[in-house]
Amino acid sequence: MTALPLLQQPERLRERLRELPTEPGCYLMRDAADRILYIGKAKVLRNRVRSYFQSGRGHGHSPRIALMVRQVCDLEFIVTDSEAEALALESNLIKHHQPHFNVLLKDDKKYPYLCITWSEAYPRIFITRQRRFRSPLDRFYGPYVDVGLLRRTLAVVKRVFPLRQRPQPLYRDRTCLNYDIGRCPGVCQQKISSEDYHRTLRQVAMVFQGRNEELLELLRAQMDRYAERLDFESAARVRDQLQGIGTLTADQKMSTGDSSVSRDVIALASDERLASVQLFQMRAGKLVGRLGYMAEVPATAPDQQDLGPILQRVVEEHYSQVEPVEIPPELLLQHPLPQQDLIEAWLSERRGRKVRLAVPQRQQKAEMIELVVRNASYELQRAQRASEQNLLATEDLAQLLELPVPPRRIEGYDISHIQGSDAVASQVVFVDGLPAKQHYRKYRIQSSSIRAGHSDDFMAMAEIMRRRFRRWAQAKAAGADLRELRRAAGSALHTEGLNDWPDVVMIDGGKGQLSAVMEALRELDLHEELVVCSLAKQREEVFVPGARQPLESEAEQLGVQLLRRLRDEAHRFAVSFHRQQRGERMKRSRLSDIPGLGPKRVKDLLAHFRSIDAIQLASPAQIAEAPGVGPALARQVWDYFHPAQELEPADGSSSDRENERPLELAG
Numbered sequence: 001m002t003a004l005p006l007l008q009q010p011e012r013l014r015e016r017l018r019e020l021p022t023e024p025g026c027y028l029m030r031d032a033a034d035r036i037l038y039i040g041k042a043k044v045l046r047n048r049v050r051s052y053f054q055s056g057r058g059h060g061h062s063p064r065i066a067l068m069v070r071q072v073c074d075l076e077f078i079v080t081d082s083e084a085e086a087l088a089l090e091s092n093l094i095k096h097h098q099p100h101f102n103v104l105l106k107d108d109k110k111y112p113y114l115c116i117t118w119s120e121a122y123p124r125i126f127i128t129r130q131r132r133f134r135s136p137l138d139r140f141y142g143p144y145v146d147v148g149l150l151r152r153t154l155a156v157v158k159r160v161f162p163l164r165q166r167p168q169p170l171y172r173d174r175t176c177l178n179y180d181i182g183r184c185p186g187v188c189q190q191k192i193s194s195e196d197y198h199r200t201l202r203q204v205a206m207v208f209q210g211r212n213e214e215l216l217e218l219l220r221a222q223m224d225r226y227a228e229r230l231d232f233e234s235a236a237r238v239r240d241q242l243q244g245i246g247t248l249t250a251d252q253k254m255s256t257g258d259s260s261v262s263r264d265v266i267a268l269a270s271d272e273r274l275a276s277v278q279l280f281q282m283r284a285g286k287l288v289g290r291l292g293y294m295a296e297v298p299a300t301a302p303d304q305q306d307l308g309p310i311l312q313r314v315v316e317e318h319y320s321q322v323e324p325v326e327i328p329p330e331l332l333l334q335h336p337l338p339q340q341d342l343i344e345a346w347l348s349e350r351r352g353r354k355v356r357l358a359v360p361q362r363q364q365k366a367e368m369i370e371l372v373v374r375n376a377s378y379e380l381q382r383a384q385r386a387s388e389q390n391l392l393a394t395e396d397l398a399q400l401l402e403l404p405v406p407p408r409r410i411e412g413y414d415i416s417h418i419q420g421s422d423a424v425a426s427q428v429v430f431v432d433g434l435p436a437k438q439h440y441r442k443y444r445i446q447s448s449s450i451r452a453g454h455s456d457d458f459m460a461m462a463e464i465m466r467r468r469f470r471r472w473a474q475a476k477a478a479g480a481d482l483r484e485l486r487r488a489a490g491s492a493l494h495t496e497g498l499n500d501w502p503d504v505v506m507i508d509g510g511k512g513q514l515s516a517v518m519e520a521l522r523e524l525d526l527h528e529e530l531v532v533c534s535l536a537k538q539r540e541e542v543f544v545p546g547a548r549q550p551l552e553s554e555a556e557q558l559g560v561q562l563l564r565r566l567r568d569e570a571h572r573f574a575v576s577f578h579r580q581q582r583g584e585r586m587k588r589s590r591l592s593d594i595p596g597l598g599p600k601r602v603k604d605l606l607a608h609f610r611s612i613d614a615i616q617l618a619s620p621a622q623i624a625e626a627p628g629v630g631p632a633l634a635r636q637v638w639d640y641f642h643p644a645q646e647l648e649p650a651d652g653s654s655s656d657r658e659n660e661r662p663l664e665l666a667g
Contacts, residue, residue, distance in 0.1 A: 005072060006072050006074070007072075021077070024041075024044070024079070024085070025086050026040065026077065026089050028077070028093070038099050041089070041090040041339075043083050091317065111142065111144060111291075111294075113127070113143055114141040115138060118138055125204065127150060127154065128140075144291060145278070162182060162200065163200070164187040176188075179191070219238050222238050226238060262282060263332055266315065274295070275295045275296075276294060277294070277310065293318075311333055311335055319347060324351050329353065331358070332359075334359070334373065390433025390434060394559075396562075400542065407503035410506065412430075412566035413425060417578060419455055420451050421452035424578045425442075425460060426577060427468065440573060444581070506566055508535060508567050514544075527545075535564065594637055605626050619638070
């Protein structure tokens, strides 16, 4: 039985509201299908949730919130000890559940981050576009709008401070040239302690926290101490660091004229679909950082009162990730936040001192807001141009393939192998003309006919089609209405089960590959349901089933360019997976063939020596130092890599075989 909305059950609504406690916490609103519509936080749960249902049917709310309230069929709540805990819990729940009516920040890979892996004994520092936490101790700074400036800053930092320059050591038993010229402190040979290296990296982190002035004061004091102790070599090294840090701010044109001002300025520019949010970091009167976010604007009647939640979501996301010392004493906002007092109290608690949130209306602060809005508008225009280009490409593809509407989900497939060995396939997905990497899939070819020395791309592609669409074929055989399932798969709301029907399937290859795929789809009885085409590399020709000649198209037209991007991405993904499989096989085959070496000891050996080449160059005594490897097993490993050699005795004496002399035959 389908549950009725709470607004249609006044008695049940009053009962559910009475059950809410007068404590801080998070609340979850669910619809008739038990999907989470909205997640929020509150200082007093009962008062906050009650406000949604006052005045009958959401009077006074924005159209988006009024629409949501009319769909709420049940309420849940989670009590926390404080408002700060409620805010942190809300952020985690929103990231996990992605509710339809919450403001969601887009995972825009265009904006890079700088990562420092504090969880490691010798942390790495690098630029990445994927914010994946391998440890709670690791730290991401950003996202940065100007990637060129970020790269230049990191290059200066690596030139000024001695940091590890490589992810893996170049040599096993000695340092490389970077150590000799002072660019690296010798991390690979542990010539610097982990504590000292962390101390150096904490100074580097201050650059990306916008604390340049504080770092300069710290380095000046350190240089003076070295000079007082007559350690002029160390003082000169710190002097060079001061000069390097100075170059980072020497070209800074934008300043407020007041060196005591430290604040963040947050504003946005939006259209009916997207919002570009910019965060300017002002420290000691200078602009030291510019961060950018993209957010989806709620689809129902966007207006000024709907922009405050977008700013609040950015504030919560950004300041929940930074260290307390990075929070400035003042935030200037373009629009008031829906829960501004709560956010202000939370930021003050995190910083340990008062944080003020203000919405300036005139004079210099209002001019700063206008400047940020202008920069956000440029970013929004760039996103709009890219979106329009993708829309034109999908429309052109629809015209080329004679589709009634532009395709939304397009899948591309490719095969990769070397003469049949380590054969794999890739499935890549573009949604609205952009890569959707969460839907990418990898396949190992399982056919016994495809092996080293015997390849068959047609058979491999047919196998992948059977595996990819087997569930859809089973659903059709069971009497399911594929048209209804496809409509559910393309809907905006999440559906369980079959929700991955593609509008277009593209095969990398010519008529041969396309024929093999269509034969596999006929076996599944899906050949009339799917739109399939292939793209031949030589002339970038598009083939469709049943046609002897390629479609009339130009290699540079937008629809074909979209297929080419899809084909190239499928090729890249397949080749990278093939290389990974080949590398793992080569490691396995060479070490697993040694008697007495099981998977765990192979793993321990590789962890100890870092490469098979290092194991091959090691002596039996060095191999025996690895965990779980004794002298006897070490000798077996050494003999495997040196089958034609005889090991010299440890005392340096010649072996009996060397002392033997051939018998001289009497003439």
